[in-house]
Amino acid sequence: MNKAIVLASRPQGWVKAEDFRLESMPLPAAKDGEVLVKNHWLSLDPYMRGRISDAKSYVPPVAIGAVMVGQTVGEVVESNHPGFKAGDHVLTSLGWQTHGVAKGGEISKVEAKAGVPLSYYLGVLGMPGLTAYFGLYEIGHPRAGNTLVVSAATGAVGSVVGQLGKASGCRVVGIAGGKAKCDYAVKELGFDACVDYKAGKLNEDLAAACPDGVDVYFENVGGAIMEAVMMRMNFASRMIVCGLISDYNATEPYGVKTVRAILVNRIRVQGMIVFDWLARYPEGIKALAGLVAAGKIKYRESVVQGIENAPQGFIDLLQGKNFGKQLVKLI
């Protein structure tokens, strides 16, 4: 049997466990040109909040009753496609389920090797890592000596952004919630400083951590944190709008009052989604794999066990309770 999590209702505000439902169904059959995959790992990501909202976005929302979308890595158990054989490891978009059938063109082979477990293809070598890589370099244009600030600093994207910044000669300042995450950013990831936004003095702490202002801001959260950083951005600085997680569960978006900073300091603000660089994924994966192998990028995972716990893992992620890339282990 296949077990899947389907969307039961469209959440208003914070996502609840009741917005999802576990369903069981017979294993699907692989037709000609298709493969049946048993998923090992499911990735949970903030963008999924947008996919279950009916606000205008870059793709239509998940329908009520449909299997939740998401990437997995798994193992081919039956192949009717000449490019794959049973036992191959593959990256898929099969969503929140233990098994699934995909066309050959919809999956790609991945390979576990020393220092690179399969799950890394959902994180540092997958969409989050590539988001960090292309967003930082293609929009942020970091230069040695620049001050780079990244919010959600210990998350799957933020932790890679900051370490790429260090590797590129920047002063790197993270923003994260709580002392444990901030300690991790500085002591384990090598950031120069990390501001705990839960400590209640965001502006003062940010000022102390960024004595020369901010040249590049990689934005994952939005809201009051975005405002605080924008007020410290330098002339001709760059802001990458990658995520606005603080807005995703709000019933009304935050009203940003710092637009004038864009004018006064000639800030360049640009939105990004990793798909925009789809044709260049191999370049990004190669570069990131090299940095992981060289020990220049450390990576941490936050794992929940079993498909039935995926909704709670997702809710924890949206509330910032995860510590590292959020995954569901399915086997």
Add this chain to the structure above:
Amino acid sequence: MNKAIVLASRPQGWVKAEDFRLESMPLPAAKDGEVLVKNHWLSLDPYMRGRISDAKSYVPPVAIGAVMVGQTVGEVVESNHPGFKAGDHVLTSLGWQTHGVAKGGEISKVEAKAGVPLSYYLGVLGMPGLTAYFGLYEIGHPRAGNTLVVSAATGAVGSVVGQLGKASGCRVVGIAGGKAKCDYAVKELGFDACVDYKAGKLNEDLAAACPDGVDVYFENVGGAIMEAVMMRMNFASRMIVCGLISDYNATEPYGVKTVRAILVNRIRVQGMIVFDWLARYPEGIKALAGLVAAGKIKYRESVVQGIENAPQGFIDLLQGKNFGKQLVKLI
């Protein structure tokens, strides 16, 4: 005697006539390397609101009791600089006064010719025209067939932006306050459409005027108008943040709730100030003068008479009562 308007008090919210004071003083003497100028025209511009506020900006504010800043064109009446002689017409930064002394390096010669009166060097061939030229082309990157929206469409900057857009093959949609301004934008300036934001149905009118969305948005006003346009911006569109006149007199900045549009549509938002292209002013003036001479850029002025009326002219400008480039005629 020289007559000058000085800043009497720092306004909170809307500027009032009492925030200024007319003073008379003896004519200053031109020392070695200096010239004495009699001003003919004074330019009034929205940026001046920022210069009398003590909010952080790109230059320090005008001090209480100091002569208001601004550009003038005038005539040299006495020269102790080898590069200038009595009777030369010059562009200056002498501010709100009938006369003033400037160093030779602080002024530049201008020449009235057929179709180009002296006052044009404060408008279409001056800072507003150059703001339009560099902002639109260097940040907006308009392409033939693009939809270009410009707010404050009949103002000194907006009217040039729109006409440059038409000359570059764009569909041009203005936003202005009132039927008279909108009629002028369409019938005189050749815009394809103009939305009257005072008509009370901004969103519907904007949707009707931009059936293919918005590719380039030249922002002069901010606030609710900015939000309405942002929600119609296309994938990979560009927004030039040139002015936020709706915020300048507000005691608290407007909270912009449409930041998510930047992410979803990968909009590039960039602030600009014309000084950034100082080294390229001659290129811009030459290009604009050619378009004016060819009849491709029409230009309208709104004139108040006498230095004593400059404060009221400035207040009218901030309230959108001017119709065309706001000037004070000093002779």
